[in-house]
Amino acid sequence: MNAITPEQLKARNRGRWTLVALFGLFFGVMALAGVLRFAGWQPAAHRNTGEVFTPAVDARALPPTLANGQPYPWNPDAHVWRILVAPAPGCAAECVTLSQGLDKVWQLFGHRADNVEILWLGTPPAEVQGFPALRVLAPQPNLRAVLPAVDDAAGTPVYVIDPNGFVIMRYAPGFELAGLRKDMATLLKLK
Template sequence: MEKSKELGPSKDQPKDQQRKSGRWKLLLVVAVCAAPMIASYFTYYVIKPESRTNYGTLLDPREYPIPPLGSATLDGKPAKLEDYKGKWVLLQVAGGDCDDACKTRLFAMRQLRLMQGKEMERIERVWLITDAKPLDTMLMREYDGTDMLRVDPKLLKAWLPVDAGAGTGTVVEDHLYMIDPLGNLMMRFPKDADPNKVKKDISKLLRASSIG
């Protein structure tokens, strides 16, 4: 009976010591649960194998935190890109009139998501609209499933990086962008991007990460 008592916590044990023990156990549980996410993030952003090649340009997430964009849904309700945390986000920018290049990118985003097969549920599509022009009803129906948010164009263009090597006329509307499930802007695809190469990049991202 004496040995059995010695195995359990003593009644005389200081309460603060018991509290510390409880905290350490809680921290251990949190660490175990967070380990897959931390490992995925570390592998992708810190460990960069020489054999890995990307079609899109990797961006340092520390340089492009998502700022306030004055964003709202089409019916005027506040909506932020941070609300998409936990998902991969394919992002495009265009005015409400949506020219041919805009429609091409909308189509590409839809197909790129579909081409991921069973992984497609990990991806959301967002169109950031830079003006107050009304959208074509048929276009909205055709790309139902793409979230359409109006934003302040000045705030947006101060945030999104363009490809400086593509010439002085390059603008944010020329690119597709990718946001990771942690809410980091992390990849920019070139103007008139090759969908097959973009698909390969996205597939590699999904395989490399267990988050989202």
């Protein structure tokens, strides 16, 4: 039998400890990722800026009507996302500023802008008319009633509606338009 020299024994033990360290590193990272995932942590780049409704508010049974009396179907096959503004009556300067910001956001979608429409529930101020993506809806109390926290004392909230007619997100009055743009850009990538 060959006797193991101290140098060979040292090399074998070093190789074993390296293997144990690699094993511990790999499974340690996996365990840390599992703990973070189940604790609810998300990287900042993956967080929504709007309030996500879980479960989403089902508005499919309440298809809106355009201000001219024509029906506005949800039409999920068209893959059109909607940004809904439901201001309180008498909203003037705040609504004009909000509409101008929403129009800029819509323009920044570029080639995907055709998949986004801005719905205005009720009669907008005269300055709001004329934006390409704007669809003015007739006042509909039943649709307004299903929108969570629609009568916010702080101002006018904005909602995101998916192509199927589910209200999935809410942006509180005074929200950052860049956050809406980021969230919508992520949603537009969904097929």
